[in-house]
Amino acid sequence: MTYVDKPPVPNVVKFDEPNAKKRNKLEVMLNTGSDIYQGACKKRGSTLKDEYRHASGTAYMDPRDMARLGVKNWDKAIVKTAWGEVVVFVAHSRDAPHEGQIFICKGPWANVIVSPETYCCCDPTYKGVPASIEKTDEEPLLMADLMAEVYQKYKKAEDDSNKLGKKPDNNIDWY
Amino acid sequence: MAYEEPITDYDYIVENCTCAFCGCNCDDLVYLVKGGNVKGELEDNVVVSGYVDGGHVVGVRHACRLGASKVMEDMDQRLLVPMIRDAEGNLVETDWDTALDKAAELIAGSVRPVFYGWSETSIETMKFGLELGELVGAVLDNQATICHGPSLQAVQNAGYPVMTLGECKNRADMIVYTGNNAMNSHPRHLARYSTFPRGFFRKRGRFDRTVVTMDPRYTDTAKMSDIWVGFEQNGDYEFYNAMRAVLRGKKLQKDVISGIPKEDIEELVESMKQAQFGALFFGLGLTHTLSKQRNIDIAINLIQDLNKFSKWNLIPMRGHFNVNGFNIFMAYEQGFPYGVDFARGYPRYMNGETNTIDLLTREEPDVFMVIAADPGAHFPSGANRHLANIPVIQIDIHWGPSTELADIVLPGSFIAVEAGGTSYRMDGVPIYMKKAISKPETCRDDEWIVNELLKRVQKIKGIAPREASK
Numbered sequence: 001m002t003y004v005d006k007p008p009v010p011n012v013v014k015f016d017e018p019n020a021k022k023r024n025k026l027e028v029m030l031n032t033g034s035d036i037y038q039g040a041c042k043k044r045g046s047t048l049k050d051e052y053r054h055a056s057g058t059a060y061m062d063p064r065d066m067a068r069l070g071v072k073n074w075d076k077a078i079v080k081t082a083w084g085e086v087v088v089f090v091a092h093s094r095d096a097p098h099e100g101q102i103f104i105c106k107g108p109w110a111n112v113i114v115s116p117e118t119y120c121c122c123d124p125t126y127k128g129v130p131a132s133i134e135k136t137d138e139e140p141l142l143m144a145d146l147m148a149e150v151y152q153k154y155k156k157a158e159d160d161s162n163k164l165g166k167k168p169d170n171n172i173d174w175y
Numbered sequence: 176m177a178y179e180e181p182i183t184d185y186d187y188i189v190e191n192c193t194c195a196f197c198g199c200n201c202d203d204l205v206y207l208v209k210g211g212n213v214k215g216e217l218e219d220n221v222v223v224s225g226y227v228d229g230g231h232v233v234g235v236r237h238a239c240r241l242g243a244s245k246v247m248e249d250m251d252q253r254l255l256v257p258m259i260r261d262a263e264g265n266l267v268e269t270d271w272d273t274a275l276d277k278a279a280e281l282i283a284g285s286v287r288p289v290f291y292g293w294s295e296t297s298i299e300t301m302k303f304g305l306e307l308g309e310l311v312g313a314v315l316d317n318q319a320t321i322c323h324g325p326s327l328q329a330v331q332n333a334g335y336p337v338m339t340l341g342e343c344k345n346r347a348d349m350i351v352y353t354g355n356n357a358m359n360s361h362p363r364h365l366a367r368y369s370t371f372p373r374g375f376f377r378k379r380g381r382f383d384r385t386v387v388t389m390d391p392r393y394t395d396t397a398k399m400s401d402i403w404v405g406f407e408q409n410g411d412y413e414f415y416n417a418m419r420a421v422l423r424g425k426k427l428q429k430d431v432i433s434g435i436p437k438e439d440i441e442e443l444v445e446s447m448k449q450a451q452f453g454a455l456f457f458g459l460g461l462t463h464t465l466s467k468q469r470n471i472d473i474a475i476n477l478i479q480d481l482n483k484f485s486k487w488n489l490i491p492m493r494g495h496f497n498v499n500g501f502n503i504f505m506a507y508e509q510g511f512p513y514g515v516d517f518a519r520g521y522p523r524y525m526n527g528e529t530n531t532i533d534l535l536t537r538e539e540p541d542v543f544m545v546i547a548a549d550p551g552a553h554f555p556s557g558a559n560r561h562l563a564n565i566p567v568i569q570i571d572i573h574w575g576p577s578t579e580l581a582d583i584v585l586p587g588s589f590i591a592v593e594a595g596g597t598s599y600r601m602d603g604v605p606i607y608m609k610k611a612i613s614k615p616e617t618c619r620d621d622e623w624i625v626n627e628l629l630k631r632v633q634k635i636k637g638i639a640p641r642e643a644s645k
Contacts, residue, residue, distance in 0.1 A: 017422075019506070029408055031408075032390075032458075032511050033356070033463075034358075034359065034360050035356070035359045036240055036241060036359040036362065038243075039241050039359070039360065040240050040241050040244035041244075042249070042376070042549075042552065042575075043196060043241060043244060043245040044244040044245060044248055044249045045248050045249040045251075045252045045253065045572070045573030045574070045575065046249045046251070047252065047573070047574070047575045047576060048252060048574060053256075067409070070398060083555070083556070083557055084556060091604065094223060094395070095392040095393050095394050095395075095397075096393070097393070098391070098392050098393070099393070101408065103392070103393070106552070106553055107552050107576075108551060108552055108555075108576050111552070111553070111554060111555055111556045111559065112556045113556075114555045114556075116532060116536050116554075116555035116556075116557030116558045118527060118530070118532050118533055118536075119465075119467065119527075120511065120526060120527025120528075120533070121321050121324070121325055121328065121467040121468055121526060121527065122321075122324040122328075122514060122526050122527065122530035122532065122533065123320070123321060123322070123325050123462055123463060123467055123532075124463075124555045124558070125326050125463065125464075125465065125552075126321075126459075126463040126555075127408075127459075127463040128408050128409050128463075128464050128465060128513075129463050143576055144579055147551060147576055147579035147580065148579065150556055151556075151559060151560060151562070151563040151579075151580060152563060153264075153562070153563035153579075153580055154260070154264030169182060
C-alpha cells in the first residue's frame with residue numbers, strides 16, 4: 001500500500017532549514033490527549049511537582065514548525081485560543097511530522113485553552129481547536145499556582161498577582 | 176533509559192492482583208510488599224489469602240509503566256486526613272465527624288447538586304451514591320461525560336456489535352486501532368489482548384495478525400502497526416463514509432478523500448473484507464472531534480456492513496478501570512448510562528442538559544461532589560470556572576488540581592490495593608479486585624464515606640434509613 005511508507009522523523013531540530021521561514025507567530029491546530037509520561041505522573045499523584053509541569057504543560061510541535069518559530073526543546077511559548085491563553089514549554093514531538101498541529105497533554109494547562117462547547121453531545125471539544133503559538137520569556141506556572149491564577153477561588157482582594165488577566169471565558173451568552 | 180536493578184528488598188508477595196489504571200483491568204499483577212504483618216495465610220513469602228496489614232507496595236511485576244506508577248503511588252501527595260477550607264482560604268485538618276457533617280449539611284441543603292466521578296471507585300460505593308443521589312435529587316455523572324459519552328449515544332443510535340477481549344485474543348487476525356494511541360494510554364492492551372498474544376486460532380501471535388492504525392498523528396501505536404492511515408484532522412466521518420461506499424460496491428467520485436487516495440481506501444476495504452475475524456478498537460480521537468457521536472455511528476455502521484462479508488466486532492477503549500462499570504451499573508439500575516438527573520424525583524437523561532460540562536457551563540449546580548475523579552485536571556476551564564463559585568466536596572486519594580478548588584476534602588482509599596471492590600473491564604466483564612495491603616490509619620474506604628454521608632443526610636432530612644444503609 002502506498003501509505004504504508006512511514007515518515008522519517010528527524011532527531012535534531014534544524015534552525016537553518018532553507019525552506020523554513022522564520023515567523024513570530026504560528027497559526028496551528030491544537031490537539032489534546034494523554035501520553036504515557038503525563039498519565040504515569042498524574043496517576044502516581046505527583047501533580048504538585050515540577051515533573052507534572054513538564055509532562056503536562058508542554059506543547060509537542062513538529063520540528064519544522066519549531067524551526068520556523070525559532071524555538072528549541074524546553075523553550076517557553078504562549079498558546080492562545082478563543083477561550084484563553086497559557087504559557088507552556090515546547091518540545092519536539094515524537095509523533096512528527098504533523099506540521100500545523102500542536103499537541104498538549106491533558107491537564108490544567110490544556111484546560112485553559114480548550115473549548116467547553118459540547119454541541120449538546122456532552123463531550124467538550126478537546127481536539128481540533130484553532131490556536132496560535134508565540135515564543136515568550138514567561139515561565140509556565142506550577143499546577144497550584146496555575147489553578148490559583150486561573151480560577152481565583154481563594155484570591156484575596158489585595159493580591160494582584162494575576163498574570164492571566166480575566167477569568168476563562170465560557171461564552172455564556174451563547175446559551 | 177538507565178538500567179534499573181530488580182527489586183529484591185521485599186518481605187511478601189501478593190499474587191493475582193488487578194490493576195486499577197485503565198480499562199484493560201490486567202488481573203495478573205504481582206505486588207511486592209515490604210513490612211507489616213500478614214492477616215491471612217502465608218506460604219513461604221506468598222500471601223495465599225488475606226492481606227498485609229501495615230505494609231506498603233515497593234514493586235509491581237507484570238504491570239505497565241502506568242499501572243506500576245499508580246500502584247507505587249507518590250506518598251508525598253497522599254491525602255491522609257479530612258480537611259475543610261477556612262475563611263482565609265487554607266485547607267485546615269479536621270476530624271471525620273466535623274468534615275462529614277459539614278459535607279452532609281451542604282448536600283442536604285442544596286437545590287441542584289452534582290455528584291461527578293465514580294470511575295475510579297468500586298460498584299459497591301456507587302450503590303450508596305445512587306441512593307444518596309435519589310434522596311437529594313442530584314445529577315449523577317461519570318467520566319464518560321468527557322470521554323466515551325458520544326460512544327454510548329452512538330450505541331443507542333446504531334447498536335453494539337461487541338465481543339470480549341478473550342475472543343479477540345484467540346481469533347482476531349485483523350486489529351484496527353482508530354483514534355487512539357494504545358501504546359500510550361493502554362500499554363498492555365496489545366500485549367495481553369489484541370496483537371502479540373498467541374491465541375487458540377492464532378498460534379503465531381503477532382505474525383498471524385495485521386494491525387491497522389487510523390490516526391492523523393503518527394503515534395507510537397502507528398509506528399508498530401503494519402498499516403498507518405493518516406487521515407486529516409476532523410476527517411474521520413468522511414473517511415468512514417468512503418469506506419462504507421466502497422464496501423457497498425460504489426465508485427468514489429473524488430480521487431483523494433480526507434487526505435487518503437481512493438485506491439488505498441479500496442485496497443484497505445478489500446483486506447478488511449478478507450479478514451477472518453476483525454476487531455476495531457476506537458478511542459477518544461473519534462469522540463472529541465467535531466462530529467462526536469456521528470463518528471462512532473458511522474464506525475458501528477461500517478462494522479455492521481463488514482459483517483456481510485466476514486466477522487467484525489468493536490470495543491471502545493475505555494480509560495479508567497471502572498468507567499464502564501458506572502455505565503453498566505446505572506443502565507441496569509436506572510435505564511440510562513450516565514448523566515442521570517434525579518431533580519424531578521425520577522431518573523431523567525438528556526444529552527446537553529443533564530451532563531456535567533453543560534451544567535457547569537450554564538452555571539446551574541450549587542454543590543459539586545467529586546468522587547474519585549479530577550475535574551481540575553480534565554474539564555475545560557470554561558466549565559471549571561463555576562467550581563470557583565460553589566462549594567466543592569472532594570473524595571480522593573491524592574492532592575491534585577481538584578483539591579485546589581475543593582472546600583471539603585475526604586481522603587478515601589485505593590481500590591485494588593487498599594480496598595476490595597468490583598469493577599467492569601472495557602468489554603463488560605466484571606472483575607473482583609482484591610485488597611492487598613491495609614489503608615493508612617486515618618483514611619476510610621470510599622464505600623464507608625458515601626454510606627456515612629447518606630446516613631447523615633437521611634438524619635438531616637428526617638428519613639428513616641433503608642435496610643441497606645443501616
